[in-house]
Amino acid sequence: MxxxxxxxxxxxxxxxxxxxxxxxxxxxxxxxxxxxxxxxxxxxxxxxxxxxxxxxxxxxxxxxxxxxRIKGISHTDDSTTWYLHVGAGENWHQLVCYSLQNNMAGLENLALIPGCVGAAPIQNIGAYGVELENVCEYVDVLDLNTGINQRITAKDCRFGYRDSIFKHRYREGFAVVAVGIKLAKVWRPILNYGELNRLDPLTVTAKEIFNLVCTLRRNNLPDPTVNGNAGSFFKNPLVSKKRAIQLLKHYPNMPYYQQSDNSVKLAAGWLIDQCSLKGHRIGGAAVHQQQALVLINIDCAVAQDILALANYVRKQVASKFAVWLEPEVRYIAANGEINPKEYFS
Missing domain, CATH: 3.30.43.10 (Uridine Diphospho-n-acetylenolpyruvylglucosamine Reductase, domain 2)
Structure with a gap:
């Protein structure tokens, strides 16, 4: 200390x-x-x-x-596309609001994701069927040692599920200072995830999607000003198609999402819920009662409470499904970010 x-x-x-x-x-x-x-x-x-x-x-x-806290939002357009240049210190949700207020649709599925714009490409944030890579044009990265600013195209960002080049090559000594967003003027709603599929694709508006996403997130996720949390604690695990088929034989109601590389994404929250862990508590930390994917600071938790709870959840899911969950949350020790595996028991 x-x-x-x-x-x-x-x-x-x-x-x-x-x-x-x-x-x-x-x-x-x-x-x-x-x-x-x-x-x-x-x-x-x-x-x-x-x-x-x-x-x-x-x-x-x-x-x-x-x-x-580098701020600023500017935008230009051509006949087909809106182009936004956004400072890394801008609030992500406020950017979504700004785009809709200026009649630029395409970010509505990403409403109410907490954090700043600079974190968006690092994590390749995503929700309700849309990821940052779907709308990113470029990322401006500052070499802190030389003061040189480099623009990296979306293609070179090596986006993956909650992953990017910024977690690897540009991890130490670099800072994201701005993000370029491109939004097509011919808007197509993305409604193939969760409760959004109840909306009519022929009549739905971007504002309606935005409102529903905000309602769903507010109803299902805890307010960090009431119970401290970092949103989804674990990544949704990717398994082989063969393994997914094996699991579906035992759990036919298991949610799953086929990926373009033939892997299958499972719903970590569902896996945790099947282990009857909602409300499970260690010290001042608990699994949220409404969304099992979220670990909360329910009563003056210390780091060891959250670490112990995360380990317990991983072990229970692995015991039942033979699937190991990996944290989405970044672990920060005395000298910087560390591999969470150092705290896995």
């Missing part, structure tokens, strides 16, 4: 009482690079953070937390 420092409780949506040596707000590229170089001169680790909505601090951070 740090004897002194800056509290991170209001900077992570789990609301864990952790500390960092220093916290700095950066609203420009020069501020980002200067803060980076100062920390490196002091031989301190640096953590780039947006809204803190997808992180689990497993211990105090022994360095500088650098909050990316």
């Amino acid at each position: 740090l004897n002194q420092g800056t509290s991170l409780k209001n900077l992570n949506t789990f609301a864990l009482s952790m500390y960092a040596t220093k916290v700095l707000y950066a609203d420009s590229i020069s501020t980002l690079t200067n803060a980076w170089h100062e920390a490196k001169k002091a031989h301190q680790p640096v953590l780039l953070l947006g809204a803190g909505s997808n992180v689990l601090f497993v211990e105090d951070f022994s360095g500088t937390v650098l909050l990316n």
Whole structure:
């Protein structure tokens, strides 16, 4: 534990009482690079953070937390497409609202996803049948050591399920500073996921999809201002087609989603729910009563409570289905992000 420092409780949506040596707000590229170089001169680790909505601090951070607050939204268009250039520090949901207010449809399925725009390409965020890669044109990445800004096309982002090149090649010493979004003017609703399929594709509007997505998320997901959480804690697992067929023989009602590479995506929330884990509690952490995919800080949880609960959930699902869940949430230790496997027992 740090004897002194800056509290991170209001900077992570789990609301864990952790500390960092220093916290700095950066609203420009020069501020980002200067803060980076100062920390490196002091031989301190640096953590780039947006809204803190997808992180689990497993211990105090022994360095500088650098909050990316580069703002700005601009847009242009041609005969077929809207093009948006968005600062990494913008709130993602507010971007969705902005696009609809300006009659640019295409982001409505991604409403109410927490976090900043800069995190969107890193995680390749997705919901209700749409992922960031479906609407991304480019990502602007800053080399913090040289101050050089590089534009990476969507094709070169190597987007995958909750994955991208920014988790690998551009992980250390780089910062996403802007994202380019492209939205087709000839709009086609995406209604092939969950309760959206009850909407009429011939008459539905983007605003109606937006409203339904917001209603579903508010009804099913806990408010982090009431019970701290990081949204979906686990990724939906991918299994082979052969394994999916085996599982369906035993569980014919199991939700599944065929992927383009012939793998099959399973619903992690459903798997957890089948283990009767809703409401299961360890210390101050619990599995949410309405959405089993979410772990919540129900009563002054500490990191060890959440880690223990996550391990317990993984083991129960593996015991019943022989499928190991992997965290979607980033684990942050004293010197930066770590592989969650270090905390798997």
